[in-house]
Amino acid sequence: MDIDAFVVRNQGAWFRLGQLTDQARKPRLLSADQLDELVQLYQRVSSHLADARVTYAGDQALVGRLTLLVTDAHSVLYSQRDVELKRSLRDFATVTFPRAVWGIRWFIAASGALTVVPWVVFNVWLAVSPRAVDAVGPAALRDQYIHSDFVDYYRSGSASAFANQVFWNNVRVAVLAFAAGILVCVVTALILANNGAHAGMSGGLFTNVGEWQKFWGLILPHGLLELSAVIVAGGAGLRIGWTVIDPGDRTRLAALGEEGRRVGTVVMGLVVAFLMAAMIEGFVTGQPWPTSVRLGIGIIGFLLFWGWTIAFAVDQRRNDMSDDRRDRHDRSAARKLTKFDPGRAAPTGARATTGPRP
Numbered sequence: 362m363d364i365d366a367f368v369v370r371n372q373g374a375w376f377r378l379g380q381l382t383d384q385a386r387k388p389r390l391l392s393a394d395q396l397d398e399l400v401q402l403y404q405r406v407s408s409h410l411a412d413a414r415v416t417y418a419g420d421q422a423l424v425g426r427l428t429l430l431v432t433d434a435h436s437v438l439y440s441q442r443d444v445e446l447k448r449s450l451r452d453f454a455t456v457t458f459p460r461a462v463w464g465i466r467w468f469i470a471a472s473g474a475l476t477v478v479p480w481v482v483f484n485v486w487l488a489v490s491p492r493a494v495d496a497v498g499p500a501a502l503r504d505q506y507i508h509s510d511f512v513d514y515y516r517s518g519s520a521s522a523f524a525n526q527v528f529w530n531n532v533r534v535a536v537l538a539f540a541a542g543i544l545v546c547v548v549t550a551l552i553l554a555n556n557g558a559h560a561g562m563s564g565g566l567f568t569n570v571g572e573w574q575k576f577w578g579l580i581l582p583h584g585l586l587e588l589s590a591v592i593v594a595g596g597a598g599l600r601i602g603w604t605v606i607d608p609g610d611r612t613r614l615a616a617l618g619e620e621g622r623r624v625g626t627v628v629m630g631l632v633v634a635f636l637m638a639a640m641i642e643g644f645v646t647g648q649p650w651p652t653s654v655r656l657g658i659g660i661i662g663f664l665l666f667w668g669w670t671i672a673f674a675v676d677q678r679r680n681d682m683s684d685d686r687r688d689r690h691d692r693s694a695a696r697k698l699t700k701f702d703p704g705r706a707a708p709t710g711a712r713a714t715t716g717p718r719p
Contacts, residue, residue, distance in 0.1 A: 364417050371409055378402040378430055385437045403434040458630035459674035462593065465624055468603070469596030475550050476592055480557035480564070487565025494569050497562065507572060511563070515579060515647030524643025531587060531635040535594035539628050542598030543617070545605050549598035556591065578652040582659030583642035586666060590634040597624040630670075637662050 381399040385391045391399070410427040417423055462469070487493050497503060517523065534552070541548035560580070567576035601620060608616035645658050 364420060364423070367413075367417065368423070371406075374402055374405055375409075375427070375430055378406050378434055382430070382434045382437050399434065400438065403431065403438060406434070407431050453626070453630070454669075455673045456677060457626050459670050459672075460677045461623055461626045461630075462670055463674040463678055465596050465600045465627065468599040469593050471599055472549075472553055472592045472595035475553040475595070476557040476588070478557065479554045480561035483558050483561030484564040484568065487562060488568035491569075494566065497566065503566060507566060507570060511567075512575075512579065512647075515642070520643045520647075523647075524639045527583075527642050528635055528639035531591070531639065532632065535591055535628060535631055535635065538591065538595045539598040539601070539624075542601035543605060544602065546599050546602030549595055549602060553592070553595045556588075560588075574652070578655065579646055582646045582655040583638045585659050585663040586634055586641070587638035589663070589667065590631045590638065594628055594631055597627045600624050634666050637666060 378399070381391070381395060381402065384395070385399055406427060410424070410431050413420070413424050413427055487497070494503070515523075534556075538549050538552045541552060564573070564576050564580075567573050601617070601624065604616045604620045605613060611619070641659055641662055645655050648655065
């Protein structure tokens, strides 16, 4: 094809590609259809560039022009993907995850009770009952556990390897507590109660010998965030179990699919909490620092994660309530307009109430 004919035939597509590329530098100005058009034009002009480099290699101006168009469009398209990824992550952190957590708040409360009640019962029982303490195990083993094994656990191996081990263990427990909810809540409840009972037994042994400060000083720095995240994962599992028990007006399969997608985002968001807790447990809990310092770091991590989540959950709840009120107001106004519209046709067969009678 003659070079002039090549340019005349394709310059409209080149101009449009340049136009859309400039517009795409501000993503809000580009619709979904325009983005699709941009991708198609990018692919087409890329083929034009390949042809020009072979057939019209002597015209450096043409090759340079097409190279610039394709390069600009390429950079914009890939930066657009980065923008969309950042937007998706931001929406997940500020809307999707907080809203999902708020939606299962009563199941989280039940999960907390299933964990805390056995914890308190076993802690108090072992703290005050010598017979219960003797039932746990021989005195030599108890003494070794209290004075060496418990502390050594947090100082075993490198901090990074220990943090990695803790992270994956916590994720496994959370996923298990969530997935087991499908068994009508029973297995999830047992997992939560078992976690609480074991923590209560450890606390009771330390309290019985007057070492409760050591126990809480090693548990709370990472435990505030770690245990609360496990409780929330358990709440998600209980929600799944309750869906099996009471699917409402949906089939059980449809209800499980819908609720699984909704509360599954909770478990995804908890990965961040488990990562933070593992970093604290690996790099802070076992350090020979004052308890106040280690505990302070744990409290900061706890408040950062849950403060963020609760703040955005409350904000989303407020926005949802405002939208509901606006919708009710609009529907009410529409009914009033329909009711008092003088142009509305009279019902069939209605008699006139004014004017002369025949």
